Amino acid sequence: MSQLQVSTTVNGDPVEFLCEPDESLMDVLRDRLGLTGTKEGCGSGDCGACSVTVDGRLVCSCLVLGAEAQGREIGTIEGMAKGEQLHTLQKKFLEHAALQCGICTPGILVAAEALLKENPDPTETEVRYWLAGNLCRCTGYDKIIRAVMDAATEMRGA
Amino acid sequence: MPLDTQHENQIRDFKVVGTRPVRPDGLDKVTGRARYGADMSLPGMIFGEIVRSTHAHAKIISIDTSAAEALPGVHAVITRADFPAQQAGMIDTLDHCMADAEVLYDGHAVAAVAASSKSLARRAAALVKVKYEALPHVTDVDAAAATGAPLVKMGIESNIVDTHEFGHGDVEKGFAEADVIVERTFTTEATHQGYIEPHACVANMGGDGVADIWCCTQGHFMVRNTCAAIMGMSASQLRVTASEIGGGFGGKTCVYIEPTALALSKKAGRPVKIVMSRQDVFLASGPTASSSIDVKIGARKDGTLVAGLATLRYQGGAWGGSLVNMGAMAAFACYDIPNVKAVGHDILANRPKLAAYRAPSAPMAAFAIESAMTEMCEKLEVDPLDFRLKNCARAGTKSSYGPTYGEIGLEATLQAAKDHPHWSAPLPEGQGRGVACGFWFNFGGQTSSSLNINEDGTVGLSVGTPDIGGSRAAMCQMAAEALGIPYEKVRAIVADTASLGYNDVTDGSRTTFASGLAVINSANQAVERLCERAAQTWDIPVEAVEWKDGAAHPAGANAGNFAPLTLAEIAADSGSTGGPISGHSEINADGAGVSFGTHICDAEVDQETGRTTITRYTVIQDAGKAIHPDYVEGQFQGGAVQGIGWALNEEYIYGEDGRLQNAGFLDYRIPVASDLPMIDTQILEIPNPGHPYGVRGVGETPIVPPLATVAHAIKGSCGQRMTSIPMSPPKVLAALKGRTA
Missing domain, CATH: 3.30.365.10 (Aldehyde oxidase/xanthine dehydrogenase, molybdopterin binding domain)
Structure with a gap:
């Protein structure tokens, strides 16, 4: 199977890669670009652990082909902190102990950032429904919801 | 519980213990x-893929690997013949990782390939041709235990492979003294731990037979010892490094892919990475036992329990070891009953080998016993917390499984539940409120x-x-x-x-x-x-x-x-x-204090769909001493929500053909954020005398009470007493309409 050449932008960096026509963006990020912060939990779009943004839109990268990244801007967990400066959401997840094993955390942070861009002042119910596509098996979601709400409050005040 | 070392002065002024700092990782x-299991790569690494059975039970007639081996880019193809002959102790473990003469469940591994890319490995796996002769199968626990049931594997005479009994007193005499008796049968379906990270490993064996494994596991020393024994290596020839682990809950306490990766690496002379797909995780790792439990309890008119009897039937897959013994031990552990007996039968079925899941075996037993206790309260017209406070185990109680309890916190959690604002809060129209308690042993x-x-x-x-x-x-x-x-x-x-x-x-x-x-x-x-x-x-x-x-x-x-x-x-x-100055410690820790919790739940059943919504939930548990309270609360919340998922939705669904029908997160639905309310927690601290800071384990007990707690709340909301888990919408709807699901 001949490979496709793709030019894209990942976390602001221009990136070129070769991929197979049926290879997912998740596999490209993890296996070809070394960006293993994007996690594979199911490969079928049911768990949200591979959440990234494509041109600002939240997607499961396991459901997007690598070839579809051509000319787009991809955002992953690795691009969330600016140098040593953690994003408010990252700080709040640490402060609230909103992670246990941490495998779902990158996907949830990426999804939560997308939420707060669209809705800076979400209700608890809105946060719960927005994150309903991101499975967490450890926390029961309580501390995650608190961390997102607290981050939203702080970001609105900033 | 023996307490070799009694630690004194546990109530002390801690400076760091009990605070909530940010975790170092x-x-x-x-x-x-x-870096988690699948995040490791090594120079020259190739990719492994496992070929799995499409039968619930079949004899393997032949395996033709020639087409797979001929595909360019394929470096190794292995079957059971590539593993050394096994010592008795490791046969079952290896059998589950790679079938020998017969496949015993849908998804059982029969061969494996390693190739230079993931896609080539998948193509090569599809080229492995396996000829089967289908054999009769059975997947249901009661069907497997019935006379004349299909035998789960060749060479056995019965699917009932072990029986365990615990208790004291004379239950016949006890029931004769009882004024009120409750007798009922309960069933629970198998669930999966549902960790979000699939099993993953990289094995790297050199030509000198020395090897390294990187893997996500709850016990890398266990991985080393097991893999070394299976491969005929010494412990010093194999070094295992535990990656970060993306959830386990007991499901990563055994090996699945590590021996296979090692055997592929040995044959290929390259590092080999294997990552399970989510489908494989459901098919071939983890599940709990499914169970069928008969309970009979007797009490006097004044509310004193005088007798308890339970017969527990658990299937834990095709190899036995359903851990029904733990269920039988835990069944009546919350109660002080003079005449008590629990009998557990370990039953085989054509399903994957059970792995531990958070307080393994206790949630099902607690569902049955706590539901019976709640029914007893209804018959006696007493408050369920008052009844439990009257009959609960305390310091000095001879437990139903043998030991006499020392300082324990059950009564304190029950009293705290009674005093909790949740218990006295007005209940909105249409909702029901449930309460139940739970126990776990804890280990050192x-x-x-x-x-x-x-x-x-x-x-x-x-x-x-x-x-x-x-x-x-x-x-x-x-x-x-x-x-x-x-x-x-x-x-x-x-x-x-x-x-x-x-x-x-x-x-x-x-x-x-x-x-x-x-x-x-x-x-x-x-x-x-x-x-x-x-x-x-x-x-x-x-x-x-x-x-x-x-x-x-x-x-x-x-x-x-x-x-x-x-x-x-x-x-x-x-x-x-x-x-240099350092300190070391090598111990076999004794004195892990037993753990108890009490949960309160409000729920509302939709009369049109049978769907249950949890509207309020409170966990009260004795932690001995909470070192980092955030993570203790997190254990309470996470365990309770896993229990809620088990209670309401999660189940392994097998077809008539013995194949698993819902091997994915779409059809095996674990709780999502929008399903749940906040989970309130109350940490009690009754110090464990076996630890210098008073610590008791906290991780497992929280999954024990929810099944019965939610069932009690459902009864309150819609009047139906559910005796079969999960209490999924079709089952609740059927109960509301007076028919079976």
Whole structure:
């Protein structure tokens, strides 16, 4: 199977890669670009652990082909902190102990950032429904919801 | 429970223990830097793929690997014939990882390939041709136990392979004394731990037979010993490093893909990575037992329990070991009953081999017993908390499984539930309120740790128990507490199998208790050595030195007049006072205190769909001492929500053909954020005399009460007493309409 050449932008960096026509963006990020912060939990779009943004839109990268990244801007967990400066959401997840094993955390942070861009002042119910596509098996979601709400409050005040 | 070491003065003024610092591995986990099982790559690495059975039970006639081997880019194809002949102790373990003469469940591994890319490996796996002769199968626990049931494998005469009995007194006499008797049968379906990270490993064996494995596991020493035994290697030839682990809940306490990756690496002469797909995770790893339980309890009119009898039938897959013994032991553990008996039958079925899942076997038993207790309360017209307070186990109670309890916190959790605002809050129209309690044993086990005092006054701590939910933070807190230095000065790592003595698996709620004990011992040994250096510096006897607030002090006026020497000052001079300073501990920890919790739940059943919504939930549990309260609350919340999922939705669904019909997160639905309310928690601290800081394990008990708690709330909301788990919408709707689902 001949490979496709793709030019894209990942976390602001221009990136070129070769991929197979049926290879997912998740596999490209993890296996070809070394960006293993994007996690594979199911490969079928049911768990949200591979959440990234494509041109600002939240997607499961396991459901997007690598070839579809051509000319787009991809955002992953690795691009969330600016140098040593953690994003408010990252700080709040640490402060609230909103992670246990941490495998779902990158996907949830990426999804939560997308939420707060669209809705800076979400209700608890809105946060719960927005994150309903991101499975967490450890926390029961309580501390995650608190961390997102607290981050939203702080970001609105900033 | 034997308590070899009684620790005194546990109520003390802690400085670090009980605070809520940021975990040391936190930054890596919020930035994507943390490396989990599938995140490792090695130079020259190739990819493994496993070929799995499409039959529930069949004889393997032949396996033709020639087409797969001929595909360019394929480096190795293996079957069971590529593994050495096994010693008796490892046959079942290897059988489950790679079938021998017959396949025993849908998804059973029969061959494996390794190729230069993932896609080539998948193509090669599809080229492996297996010829089967289908054999009769059985997947349901009661059907498997019935006379004339299809036999789960060749060479056995019955699917009932073991029976366990616990109890005391005379149950017949007890029931004769009872005024009221409740008798009922309950069933529960199998569930999966549902960790979000699929099993993953990289194995790398050189031509000299020396190998390394990187994998996500709850016990890398277990992986080393098991793989070494299967491959005929010595322990020193195999080093296992535990990656960060993306959830386990008991499901990563055994090997699935590691021996296969090792055998592929041996044959290919390359590092081999295997990552399970989510479908494979459901098919071939983890599930709990499914169960069928008969309960009979008897009480006097005044509400005193006089007899309890339970017969538990658990299937845990095709190899036995359903852990029904734990279910039988845990069944009546919350109660003080003079005449009690629990009998557990271990039954085979054509399903994957059971793995532990958070308080393994206890949730099903608690569902049955607690539901019966609630029904008894209805018959006696007494409050369910008052009834439990009257009959609960206390210090001095002879437990239903043998030992006599020491200081335990069940009564305290029941009283706290009664006093909790949730219990007295008005219940909105249409909702029901449930309550139930739960028990777990907790374990100690083999543990070692090592603590190094660095010359700059910081501390490096090595533990051998993988950190699943923030345990490194608790380890650093306990070391800092014992040394008298700030939390930030200590950094903990999970060391590989070559760097520490043997450590049991992170399971049994043992890590904060047992690894914590080893860490405190290591810190105390380092303190002894720090005091020796101070004594040497001051030229006084070491007995005249005492350690407080992170510094050596002369003990009293007679010891001399010296300014205290801090840990950092002694460390800075260590090179000239005798060399590096460290502390170690190797123990087989005893004295893990048993754990109890009580849960309260409000729920509303939609009369049109049968769907249950949880509207309020409260967990009250005795933690002994909460080292890091955030992570104790997190265990309470996470365990309760797993229990809610088990109660309402999660189940393995097998077809008539014996094949699993819902091997994915779309059809095996675990709770999502929009399904749930906040989960309130109340931590009680009744110190465990077996630990210097009073710690009890907390991880497992929270999954025990929810099944019965939710069932009780459903009864309150819609009037239906559900006796079959999960209480999914079709079942509840059928109950509402007076028919079976």
